[in-house]
Amino acid sequence: MGACLDIVVLGLSLRSAWGNGHATTYRALLRALEARGDRVLFLERDAPWYANNQDASAELPGRLELYEGVADLKEQHAATIASADLVIVGSYVPDGIEVGAWVQRIATGVVAFYDIDTPVTLAALERGQCRYLRADLIPNYDLYLSFTGGPTLDVLQHRHGAPMAVPLYCSADPDRYFPGSQPPAYDLGYMGTYSDDRQPGIERMLLQPAREWPQGRFVVAGPQYPDTIAWPTNVARVEHLAPSAHRDFYNRQRFTLNVTRADMVAVGWSPSVRLFEAAACATPIVSDPWPGLDALFRRDEEILITATGGEVLPWLRGMPDEQRLRIGEAARRRFLAEHTPAHRAEALHEYFERAAARRRVRPSTRRTAHEHAFVEANDQP
Numbered sequence: 001m002g003a004c005l006d007i008v009v010l011g012l013s014l015r016s017a018w019g020n021g022h023a024t025t026y027r028a029l030l031r032a033l034e035a036r037g038d039r040v041l042f043l044e045r046d047a048p049w050y051a052n053n054q055d056a057s058a059e060l061p062g063r064l065e066l067y068e069g070v071a072d073l074k075e076q077h078a079a080t081i082a083s084a085d086l087v088i089v090g091s092y093v094p095d096g097i098e099v100g101a102w103v104q105r106i107a108t109g110v111v112a113f114y115d116i117d118t119p120v121t122l123a124a125l126e127r128g129q130c131r132y133l134r135a136d137l138i139p140n141y142d143l144y145l146s147f148t149g150g151p152t153l154d155v156l157q158h159r160h161g162a163p164m165a166v167p168l169y170c171s172a173d174p175d176r177y178f179p180g181s182q183p184p185a186y187d188l189g190y191m192g193t194y195s196d197d198r199q200p201g202i203e204r205m206l207l208q209p210a211r212e213w214p215q216g217r218f219v220v221a222g223p224q225y226p227d228t229i230a231w232p233t234n235v236a237r238v239e240h241l242a243p244s245a246h247r248d249f250y251n252r253q254r255f256t257l258n259v260t261r262a263d264m265v266a267v268g269w270s271p272s273v274r275l276f277e278a279a280a281c282a283t284p285i286v287s288d289p290w291p292g293l294d295a296l297f298r299r300d301e302e303i304l305i306t307a308t309g310g311e312v313l314p315w316l317r318g319m320p321d322e323q324r325l326r327i328g329e330a331a332r333r334r335f336l337a338e339h340t341p342a343h344r345a346e347a348l349h350e351y352f353e354r355a356a357a358r359r360r361v362r363p364s365t366r367r368t369a370h371e372h373a374f375v376e377a378n379d380q381p
Contacts, residue, residue, distance in 0.1 A: 149270075250281040
């Protein structure tokens with residue numbers, strides 16, 4: 001285990017998981033970093049949506065501080081950011097371009113961009129419509145931490161000039177996600193915020209099986225689904241589940257469904273946090289296919305994959321319980337061996353050491369801590 005670090009994270013939200021998967025990702029990572037002895041400060045823009053939809057404070061690791069806007073961020077937290085060993089700016093941070101450029105100017109430690117939406121980010125950059133990252137900022141991030149691995153890392157380095165693009169997948173806390181003894185209440189469930197590109201997959205793999213099997217029990221949890229959806233009568237709807245209720249949700253399903261955003265299917269190597277949560281609970285996963293999925297979980301042994309959805313109903317109705325449970329338990333073993341938050345924290349420390357070594361060999365053009373006070377005194381918005 002390396003030296004303990006002072007880390008500042010500027011992220012979308014830590015306090016609310018409503019309508020975003022960032023919060024649970026940050027929480028798992030921050031807990032693992034704190035377990036290593038790191039000191040972590042999370043800075044979050046005080047946005048009304050997250051303020052009005054907060055999870056229980058017991059869910060929150062690290063030290064959370066809110067700021068009103070960029071001017072308030074600069075006034076209250078410049079010195080802490082300037083002196084931190086590692087500063088991480090996340091995707092979808094409000095005014096992320098201005099925040100990222102400012103952090104790059106004043107930070108004296110390693111500066112990273114954590115892209116929890118890599119395919120979406122790259123598509124937006126191509127259109128010139130990314131609100132939280134500008135192409136010319138990428139070469140000035142010592143680390144580009146990507147939710148997407150595989151060939152996308154080469155794109156980030158060779159096309160966009162990232163000095164060091166590395167995967168930092170999401171995870172789930174094994175102390176919070178584990179199998180339970182309660183009997184299943186549903187044959188198949190799904191959890192996720194509504195999106196136009198995911199809905200056809202939910203239609204094929206959950207709603208159509210529900211229509212064809214009226215005796216089956218199904219559930220869809222997540223916000224922002226339009227009123228125009230015709231839900232079969234055997235499909236229960238839950239508007240929102242707090243992270244504290246996720247474990248019970250998975251443990252009450254015989255199978256759980258994973259459906260992936262179109263941008264992430266196209267590039268592959270983009271696992272959802274729901275994959276790891278379900279695997280940690282040993283709930284058998286039914287998923288759409290995408291490149292890199294079988295490198296994370298072995299097909300038919302640790303996960304069930306279908307492109308058309310036609311296999312779903314036979315699995316639900318015909319798979320012996322022994323086989324079903326064996327698949328879920330195998331996925332949990334793989335999760336514990338390779339995909340826990342402790343694995344992610346260890347990877348982040350390794351990346352930090354490599355980036356810090358690169359900066360020692362090729363000194364950064366960013367200002368020193370002694371120059372920081374002058375910069376702040378004369379900094380213009």
